[in-house]
Amino acid sequence: MVEGASEAADVPEGPTTLPLPVAQPVQEGDYVYGKVIFSNAKGARIQLMFSHDGIVGYVPQDQSPIPAPWMPQHHIRRQNQQGGRQQHARPQQGQRQRRAHSQAPEPTAEQVEQAEPQEAAATATGSREQQQAGPRSVPAAPAINAQLPVGHCRAFKVRSVPREGAAPGPKGPQGPLLSALDIDGDLLLVRMQQLKDFGDQERASFRARVVGANDSGLLLDLASFGAAFMPWRFLCARPPPHAARNDRGYLQWDAQLAQQQLVGRVLQVAIVEVHAAERKVIVSEALARDRRLQRVLQLGNVVEGRVHTVLDRQVFVHLDCLPNNVHALLRSDRVTQAGQPGSLKDFFAPGDRVVGLLSHVDADAKGPRVQMSTMELEGEAGDMLISAQHRERCYASVARHIVR
Secondary structure (H helix, E strand, O other): OOOOHHHHHOOOOOOOOOOOOOOOOOOOOOEEEEEEEEEEOOEEEEEEOHHHOOOEEEEEHHHOOOOOOOOOHHHEEEOOHHHHHHHHHHHHHHHHHHHHHHHOOOOOHHHHHHHHHHHHHHHHHHHHHHHHHOOOOOOOOOOEEEOOOOOOEEEEEEEEOOOOOOOOEOOEOOOOEEEOHHHHHHHHHHHHHHHHHHHHHHOOOEEEEEEEEOOOEEEEEOHHHOEEEEEHHHOOOOOOOOOOEOOOOOEOOOHHHHHHHOOOOEEEEEEEEEEOOOOEEEEEHHHHHHHHHHHHOOOOOEEEEEEEEEOOOEEEEEEOOOOOOOEEEEEHHHOOOOOOOOOHHHOOOOOOEEEEEEEEEEOOOOOOEEEEEOHHHOOOOOHHHHOHHHHHHHHHOOHHHEOO
């Protein structure tokens, strides 16, 4: 017997390769990672990876991800593609009409006299129909869906799992229903909460564009951070005089009026609340205004404005960084180091540019009371009163410190 043969006989027979790991089943609410293996306008098929390797899920178009900057333009589709084709066809039709109009012979004087009453009647009929129909509403922005590109890998959230014994689909066994929109929404809410915490600490505000309105308030778009909602009570803009009145007799905004006058505006807002369960973010323009006042109205800040009213001993300056109803008071004893000047009407006029330091700030329930001083900007006593050029030189010395 060959030496070592008994030892070899004790080795059990079996496969020479390691067994492949068995894919673990997915459950509703799980976060999985997968790769896009097929994609079209209706949805995408996802090959799950790692511990769920071998399972193929499906992402319908309504659960597609929020468009990202890295996505090519042909992967971002609008739902009203048919309307877009019609819009492209209109210029061609208009060109044909212009060519036909240019080739048509000029009308005679009799034809013009007969056509004028008909045009006036048609115009009157059209105006009456427009009045009966009411003001034209602003069309809603088309919904944008991002199509997942083939080969892209990302995380998904499991929305539902087929029950046991479910019949296979036309393309094989049914897989879990996945969502990229849910996981993107969760991430946006986390970022919104971070923005709120940052705004509360730094008294910061953010730019948002009004995209719609309803009976309760405005719908806004916070750039790349997602959608937000602003109740009417948090809006600073006053309704126009022809707006409807509430039970107390005050003017109030409504959805139709806001669609006409507010949609498209960019507002400075602050995040008030983030409701993760309801997926709702509440913002306020009034809070952003108050935070700006607190940040700007600090003693020693350099501010810039325009003269609003000039009296003999006082000048009221509208500061560019504050609302229209807040004015700073510049007294005659705070203008120059050379002593009391004569009438300030000889040196200032409405509309003149004024730069100065905040010397007094008093917060009041009716609004802040602000006083400013220009005497600290003088290189030599009396520079503020010599000429407008000397005054601009004083302003230029502190231009980089002006609070915008």
